[in-house]
Amino acid sequence: xxxxxxxxxxxxxxxxxxxxxxxxxxxxxxxxxxxxxxxxxxxxxxxxxxxxxxxxxxxxxxxxxxxxxxxxxxxxxxxxxxxxxxxxxxxxxxxxxxxxxxxxxxxxxxxxxxxxxxxxxxxxxxxxxxxxxxxxxxxxxxxxxxxxxxxxxxxxxxxxxxxxxxxxxxxxxxxxxxxxxxxxxxxxxxxxxxxxxxxxxxxxxxxxxxxxxxxxxxxxxxxxxxxxxxxxxxxxxxxxxxxxxxxxxxxxxxxxxxxxxxxxxxxxxxxxxxxxxxxxxxxxxxxxxxxxxxxxxxxxxxxxxxxxxxxxxxxxxxxxxxxxxxxxxxxxxxxxxxxxxxxxxxxxxxxxxxxxxxxxxxxxxxxxxxxxxxxxxxxxxxxxxxxxxxxxxxxxxxxxxxxxxxxxxxxxxxxxxxxxxxxxxxxxxxxxxxxxxxxxxxxxxxxxxxxxxxxxxxxxxxxxxxxxxxxxxxxxxxxxxxxxxxxxxxxxxxxxxxxxxxxxxxxxxxxxxxxxxxxxxxxxxxxxxxxxxxxxxxxxxxxxxxxxxxxxxxxxxxxxxxxxxxxxxxxxxxxxxxxxxxxxxxxxxxxxxxxxxxxxxxxxxxxxx
Amino acid sequence: xxxxxxxxxxxxxxxxxxxxxxxxxxxxxxxxxxxxxxxxxxxxxxxxxxxxxxxxxxxxxxxxxxxxxxxxxxxxxxxxxxxxxxxxxxxxxxxxxxxxxxxxxxxxxxxxxxxxxxxxxxxxxxxxxxxxxxxxxxxxxxxxxxxxxxxxxxxxxxxxxxxxxxxxxxxxxxxxxxxxxxxxxxxxxxxxxxxxxxxxxxxxxxxxxxxxxxxxxxxxxxxxxxxxxxxxxxxxxxxxxxxxxxxxxxxxxxxxxxxxxxxxxxxxxxxxxxxxxxxxxxxxxxxxxxxxxxxxxxxxxxxxxxxxxxxxxxxxxxxxxxxxxxxxxxxxxxxxxxxxxxxxxxxxxxxxxxxxxxxxxxxxxxxxxxxxxxxxxxx
Numbered sequence: 001x002x003x004x005x006x007x008x009x010x011x012x013x014x015x016x017x018x019x020x021x022x023x024x025x026x027x028x029x030x031x032x033x034x035x036x037x038x039x040x041x042x043x044x045x046x047x048x049x050x051x052x053x054x055x056x057x058x059x060x061x062x063x064x065x066x067x068x069x070x071x072x073x074x075x076x077x078x079x080x081x082x083x084x085x086x087x088x089x090x091x092x093x094x095x096x097x098x099x100x101x102x103x104x105x106x107x108x109x110x111x112x113x114x115x116x117x118x119x120x121x122x123x124x125x126x127x128x129x130x131x132x133x134x135x136x137x138x139x140x141x142x143x144x145x146x147x148x149x150x151x152x153x154x155x156x157x158x159x160x161x162x163x164x165x166x167x168x169x170x171x172x173x174x175x176x177x178x179x180x181x182x183x184x185x186x187x188x189x190x191x192x193x194x195x196x197x198x199x200x201x202x203x204x205x206x207x208x209x210x211x212x213x214x215x216x217x218x219x220x221x222x223x224x225x226x227x228x229x230x231x232x233x234x235x236x237x238x239x240x241x242x243x244x245x246x247x248x249x250x251x252x253x254x255x256x257x258x259x260x261x262x263x264x265x266x267x268x269x270x271x272x273x274x275x276x277x278x279x280x281x282x283x284x285x286x287x288x289x290x291x292x293x294x295x296x297x298x299x300x301x302x303x304x305x306x307x308x309x310x311x312x313x314x315x316x317x318x319x320x321x322x323x324x325x326x327x328x329x330x331x332x333x334x335x336x337x338x339x340x341x342x343x344x345x346x347x348x349x350x351x352x353x354x355x356x357x358x359x360x361x362x363x364x365x366x367x368x369x370x371x372x373x374x375x376x377x378x379x380x381x382x383x384x385x386x387x388x389x390x391x392x393x394x395x396x397x398x399x400x401x402x403x404x405x406x407x408x409x410x411x412x413x414x415x416x417x418x419x420x421x422x423x424x425x426x427x428x429x430x431x432x433x434x435x436x437x438x439x440x441x442x443x444x445x446x447x448x449x450x451x452x453x454x455x456x457x458x459x460x461x462x463x464x465x466x467x468x469x470x471x472x473x474x475x476x477x478x479x480x481x482x483x484x485x486x487x488x489x490x491x492x493x494x495x496x497x498x499x500x501x502x503x504x505x506x507x508x509x510x511x512x513x514x515x516x517x518x519x520x521x522x523x524x525x526x527x528x529x530x531x532x533x534x535x536x537x538x539x540x541x542x543x544x545x546x547x548x549x550x551x552x553x554x555x556x557x558x559x560x561x562x563x564x565x566x567x568x569x570x571x572x573x574x575x576x577x578x579x580x581x582x583x584x585x586x587x588x589x590x591x592x593x594x595x596x597x598x599x600x601x602x603x604x605x606x607x608x609x
Numbered sequence: 610x611x612x613x614x615x616x617x618x619x620x621x622x623x624x625x626x627x628x629x630x631x632x633x634x635x636x637x638x639x640x641x642x643x644x645x646x647x648x649x650x651x652x653x654x655x656x657x658x659x660x661x662x663x664x665x666x667x668x669x670x671x672x673x674x675x676x677x678x679x680x681x682x683x684x685x686x687x688x689x690x691x692x693x694x695x696x697x698x699x700x701x702x703x704x705x706x707x708x709x710x711x712x713x714x715x716x717x718x719x720x721x722x723x724x725x726x727x728x729x730x731x732x733x734x735x736x737x738x739x740x741x742x743x744x745x746x747x748x749x750x751x752x753x754x755x756x757x758x759x760x761x762x763x764x765x766x767x768x769x770x771x772x773x774x775x776x777x778x779x780x781x782x783x784x785x786x787x788x789x790x791x792x793x794x795x796x797x798x799x800x801x802x803x804x805x806x807x808x809x810x811x812x813x814x815x816x817x818x819x820x821x822x823x824x825x826x827x828x829x830x831x832x833x834x835x836x837x838x839x840x841x842x843x844x845x846x847x848x849x850x851x852x853x854x855x856x857x858x859x860x861x862x863x864x865x866x867x868x869x870x871x872x873x874x875x876x877x878x879x880x881x882x883x884x885x886x887x888x889x890x891x892x893x894x895x896x897x898x899x900x901x902x903x904x905x906x907x908x909x910x911x912x913x914x915x916x917x918x919x920x921x922x923x924x925x926x927x928x929x930x931x932x933x934x935x936x937x938x939x940x941x942x943x944x945x946x947x948x949x950x951x952x953x954x955x956x957x958x959x960x961x962x963x964x965x966x967x968x969x970x971x972x973x974x975x976x977x978x979x980x981x982x983x984x985x986x987x988x
Contacts, residue, residue: 021796
């Protein structure tokens with residue numbers, strides 16, 4: 001072996017090695033240039049493509065929700081505002097052990113099982129790296145507690161988000177309405193771009209009707225983000241445009257007076273500024289806490305509201321349709337005068353009932369003993385039914401319908417919020433169409449005292465009263481007076497022209513007597529009044545009394561008692577405000593409904609001399 | 610260039626300066642300079658890739674210091690001592706590898722570490738050096754070019770550690786060890802006929818390898834490499850993000866500390882295996898060519914040292930170490946740029962991480978020792 005080693009030809013081996021090393025150098029050079037070629041391909045040839053991809057990686061476009069417009073009353077009081085609400089939010093992708101983190105959070109902040117379940121549900125629907133609320137509406141103490149422990153919870157943070165807040169929830173519930181989380185049906189209708197960052201949408205009232213004004217324009221922000229979705233810096237920012245602030249014609253203090261004056265009763269009040277058509281009061285009692293809806297109402301509270309026998313969710317002022325009863329009398333009196341079927345001095349004898357020729361059916365007067373010989377003036381003052389049976393019989397339903405239509409009965413007033421009902425002003429044609437029945441003369445008599453098929457909403461009654469107060473000049477009722485600084489005024493519709501304008505004065509004079517006459521049905525509200533009020537009481541039957549029966553107030557259960565109505569305007573010489581009051585199951589227009597109107601007048605006419 | 614590759618004149622002058630300081634310290638200045646350049650670049654990139662984590666940098670600098678110290682110590686050991694120890698080191702390494710298979714620690718789904726109580730040790734690192742040493746030792750004793758019999762025996766020396774390491778599984782290291790052994794065989798002058806025959810056989814055996822030897826995650830890596838877009842959030846994510854980083858760097862890069870891919874954490878393992886993507890994003894093609902050129906220069910200097918070596922063992926070992934160093938780079942950059950599958954090989958001397966750095970610099974220590982322990986030949 002040793003000799004073999006010695007025999008190694010080092011010269012030759014060295015040569016061989018050298019040639020192989022040269023080949024290796026060539027091979028390595030090839031590898032080197034293939035790497036360079038690859039780099040050049042990536043960095044020159046496809047640079048643009050990868051540049052864009054890097055940019056897309058890096059930059060995230062996110063929408064910023066606009067601040068919803070505020071809502072003020074006519075005196076500048078805030079009816080709807082945005083308050084910060086603190087919620088505890090988690091980004092699940094940034095949390096290593098989610099169950100343990102939630103458990104640890106529950107040790108410092110109270111979080112119910114329900115909230116955890118809701119969080120889990122939302123987590124499945126959300127995109128990756130989005131922040132999901134675990135607990136909403138943290139109080140200041142909870143915010144402080146979490147802040148002290150924040151470092152222990154990566155991926156968990158407190159977010160301040162604006163939440164709609166209504167300072168007068170019960171008073172404004174059926175005017176301002178409320179916002180709520182966007183539901184799936186709404187999602188289909190809204191512009192997805194505009195609502196990209198929005199969580200809430202107007203559900204009812206002003207909030208719904210003026211949604212497009214209140215919402216504002218969405219803003220955008222381009223941020224540089226990490227792979228974990230954490231924003232590092234803002235590259236571009238387009239600020240959102242806040243929604244418009246709305247000023248309403250409603251005076252919330254006046255609204256409160258009306259609401260409180262209704263006392264224990266359910267009811268509704270509408271009051272219109274006769275000079276402008278501005279709607280000053282629109283009350284539906286009971287209201288409800290709209291803030292519950294803005295926060296996201298739980299099923300229990302919602303069921304309680306829905307099943308309450310007082311029906312707080314029902315908007316009585318726009319959707320409540322009541323028989324107008326005797327509040328129709330001034331309007332029908334005008335019709336009689338204008339069609340010359342009656343003369344102001346003409347008397348009708350009231351024995352306490354009325355019978356159609358050749359018929360045995362007795363149409364009763366509310367006063368069993370009758371009113372005796374009655375002119376139009378007394379018929380309105382004392383609300384004589386027999387006079388009006390006679391009047392209606394002479395006018396006939398067709399003329400009653402066409403005359404009363406001019407005052408807006410049976411039609412929506414065109415108020416600038418949705419949901420209004422049209423009421424019902426019956427006609428021969430209507431009965432044929434709806435019920436496929438002929439019109440009976442007896443139905444005309446009942447219509448003459450505002451019963452039967454007749455239905456009106458409180459808003460319609462107030463609107464008609466305003467037209468009467470203005471002697472024919474009619475404004476369309478209006479809730480929103482200002483959008484930001486842009487003033488709006490009511491539209492003026494075609495005025496009602498009577499054959500003789502004096503007829504207005506005759507009826508208004510009779511309505512004055514309702515309040516100030518010795519036998520006026522609302523005379524009790526005249527005491528101490530600083531101005532003259534023209535009014536008309538009314539009673540609407542909730543259930544009908546059979547022939548020969550007597551309505552027994554004492555023994556009728558509360559919810560079957562008659563509704564008390566009152567319409568009025570004041571001051572008579574230069575009217576400012578027209579009011580319609582309906583007190584459900586209030587029995588007497590004069591004693592229950594009329595004082596509510598007086599309280600409103602006292603407040604309103606005092607503040608606006 | 611003169612400094613790197615001295616002409617005959619310079620060389621003779623060099624040999625006469627036997628009492629030079631560097632010569633006495635057994636340091637090769639050219640290599641040292643290039644290695645320091647590379648490590649410095651590594652630190653600068655790591656500053657950006659590691660998100661200015663000073664602890665990380667401090668650890669890296671400490672390790673570099675240790676590694677350079679190890680290189681210096683290694684350079685003092687004359688090559689004939691190394692040659693003497695070569696078979697024993699190889700035997701020890703192989704036994705330790707077997708040990709790892711039975712009692713090793715699991716890390717990232719692979720069994721690579723041997724826990725010796727006071728420190729954890731990767732026997733595969735030892736074999737990165739012991740394998741070429743063993744093959745060089747074996748062939749240096751024989752007549753070259755080696756006979757068929759000796760070629761087969763040498764191949765066995767390569768195959769044993771390669772298979773054991775591939776079974777851990779650590780495909781990257783197995784490739785490096787195999788190529789270091791193959792380089793020795795090639796430099797020893799095995800016939801081209803064998804080379805072509807083996808290449809053909811490998812091509813035929815590849816399907817068998819796929820079916821019987823590769824683990825699921827290795828297959829996944831290969832599949833992902835062939836079509837990264839198929840699984841953009843799963844295993845293709847690394848390659849896609851890495852290509853985005855490099856491609857978006859363009860000709861001159863986004864500037865130091867301005868690479869969005871790495872800084873915004875889109876690029877995984879940005880301070881370890883994928884650090885080249887960070888470098889390319891921030892310094893562009895120009896920077897990339899410059900960095901690769903430093904590697905090429907180190908290779909050139911090393912292979913030059915090999916050609917100047919005075920005995921077969923030294924020549925073969927030095928040539929193999931030079932080649933393996935460049936293969937290291939090629940596998941890493943190839944995988945980061947998407948022309949090779951992801952096999953987990955760090956960028957030599959730049960990637961964060963200690964073990965491979967120490968091994969590499971020990972290798973350069975051997976090269977320096979080979980170069981500085983030459984004796985004057987009577988010409």
